[in-house]
Amino acid sequence: MNSKCVDILVIGAGPAGLAAAIAAKEDGIDNLLVLEREHNPGGILRQCIHNGFGLHRFKEELTGPEYAQRDIDRAREMGIEIQTDTTVLSVDGKTHTVTCVSSAHGVEIITAKAIILAMGCRERPRGALGTPGTRCAGIYSAGTAQKFVNLEGYMPGKRVVILGSGDIGLIMARRMTLQGAKVLACVELMPFSSGLNRNIVQCLNDYDIPLYLSHTVIDIKGRERLTGVTVAKVDANRQPIPGSEIEFDCDTLLLSVGLIPENELSEGAGVKLSPLTSGAEVDDVLQTNLPGIFACGNVLHVHDLVDHVSNESFRAGHAAAAYVRGQLSGGDTLDVRDGDGVRGTVPQRIRKGVSEEVDLMFRPSGVFRNATCIVTCGGREIARKKAPIFTPGEMAVVKLKPEIVAGLDDTVTVTIERS
């Protein structure tokens, strides 16, 4: 069994892991290793061949692979080692020992001064919804279908219903349509979409694909391959309304019903997770409850925009570098709490006495029009942000300026005040 020591080990070479590694390397950490389970770096961006990535970071509209390639090229230029085809089996949070396996190197045990968790997220499957019916072929999570179409070149079906209006589902509605399939409907349980508005417009409206809000799939039919689904309207308690059933003749059901940070390794390591984000609880530099273990990107909380993932991950990379050098200040922290209208604010705590900018990121708990997000510290307002609309489908960000952060002395609460 091989074993080695590194200064920083990054788990995952998607946009989060690449950005974190680049930041750490920029700060002079040379003994740095990135582990990636797939054959190529780039993560899920590899299959996101549509454009719209990088507007914030590069001021350009890139495709997923183009966006990823910029970071991959940068990492290569900097001489960052990315070991692909390697799966991490476990992380020991106390000893910072990571066990991984690959066919090329066998089982390896790597000890790292700092570990950056950047494993991304996975899709909620059908089982989690409890939808009754048969268990036939033709039911895919939207991302699996995306992989089949965009990476493998196969069509999973021809007549498609999409359950859930998450971004991947919306993107796949357009993608399947362009590829010759008939997308019959996009069905969303909630009275609002969980996807970005631009995707509703560009992927459904532009192709006349109907969006059924407050509807869900209540039956799945077909013994071998899917033959149809029954959709029904739901009441305020999300229960199907008898008599509202609509039958769809389809051979494919795509599920786009939410993403879950993939934290099995983190849990095994003893990282404390938030029940709201399903990701680690972190401080303002994305350090978890375990010293020297950082988390960033979709494994921390599910983002809508990769640009935000990269920015967050740069921060984690810089912080891990500082930790390795012994330059990361620790000490007391102040809690960040969700107030009315707010869910899952990250970070969950801010170190006392630091004077660096902090991005507070969260999901609104409902759709609020012409509302104001107000951040308070011990009852004192420290920041506010007005928006024409706050919706759960779009992550909200409120910046705390360095001088504000420096002055924090009590619990920070984030609230959305409705007009």
Next chain:
Amino acid sequence: MYTDILIIGAGVTGCAVARVLSRYEAGITVIDRGADVAEGASKANSGIVHAGFDAHPGTLKAKLNVEGAKMYPALCEELGVPYSQPGALVLGFSEEDRQTLKTLVRQGEENGVPGVRLIERDEVLAMEPNTNPEVVCALYAPTSGLTSPYEMTFALADHAAVNGAKFRLNEEVEGVTKGQDGLWHVTTDKDEHTCKILVNCAGVGAATIHNMMSSDLLHIIDRRGQYYLLDRMQTLPFRMTMFQCPTKMGKGVLVSPTVHGNLLLGPSAEDIEDELDTSTTAEGLKFVLDKCRLTWPKATTRGTITNFSGIRAHEEKGDFVIGAVGGQENAYETVGIESPGLSAAPAIGEMVGELIAREQGLVKKGQIVPPIARKKPFHAMTTEERAEAVAENPLYGNLVCRCEVVTEAEIREAIRRPVGATTIDGVKRRTRAGMGRCQGGFCSPRVAEIISEELHIPMTEVTKCGGTSRLLVGTIHDAMKEGC
């Protein structure tokens, strides 16, 4: 096509019979309409090796359950099938229940079940603290066990196959007649078969086959049971299998760990018309959850991996029908094999197999090939064992299913077994790839690719469970050409 012995049905019973008969000099063919063995009730049941107190003394169910349960530990060891014996409780919530439980204890004693006794509330709560505190008393059965029903079936089939039994899957029997030549003529949707000896182990279809051969008609009621399967978790709420008092319809709803450490809730019990209708329903699933709350007030479906249903073949007289088919020569049957059919299966195999051997004067083979030694699954290996496994076969280094920690080496092995996987579900049941919390979202494209490579079929021919259950309808280029 001629075979000495034709077995209809490749469920756990048919495979158990085939394995026993494969010790003898005779050509054996097993036919099943499913794309895999264990496609009927054997793949969708509670996976409990019942201790044997439920069945009325003197019935075949009682006798074969107790005998089968005794065989399980050694058989699982021999075949490399998972087995554990956490014990079981049957909960009573009233004085009326207490009387029922007392009867069950007496039955257990009479059936020869070791260690069955009535315990009081405090002892129940000490054993299983998450039990509903309104419990009054319980039957405790220390020998109640757990196994993986489909893995047992695969192992029995593989062992029969290495000893010469042939398996013909995707083939449905349509007619059975006795020819002038004294042979059985069996027509299927694919072929014509003749055989000297016919064995009917056709599960929910067994009465149909029986009634083709006998005027003494049997009637099977198709009784569907719906389940919730929950993810493996750090600590399961119960260590043992938790039953409620049985009813006319069966053993009632249970809450139980599975042998793999998942949690199983179910089954419902609904008599249905279509013996293949394994769909689940909102009502059935609600019934299961509501009933579970009696055992486990905090019952939750959070962490549900899937819901599924299985169909038990309930013969209306209530007992197993096993032995020679009345009024016919060279015909044998196992009909009405519902719970405790899985527990009884090894004993049924011995009973029917040895009966046939004796009556037909079969000659024992000089040498019986032992089961193929099963490698420990990668997920269960220590780090050292994993390192060794990868050093020996680098494909152990390619992790395919991240949720259940299944490697490429294991998936290829599952396809190459004597009765190997040919479908996504077949790989899943043999290796657990796709059985975890992402439900195959990440691994199914790769599993499909491996199946395509191993079986030399195009990706578009790979199915989930045989028949028309193809995963893909064509390449993206086909789709553009054809339009939709």
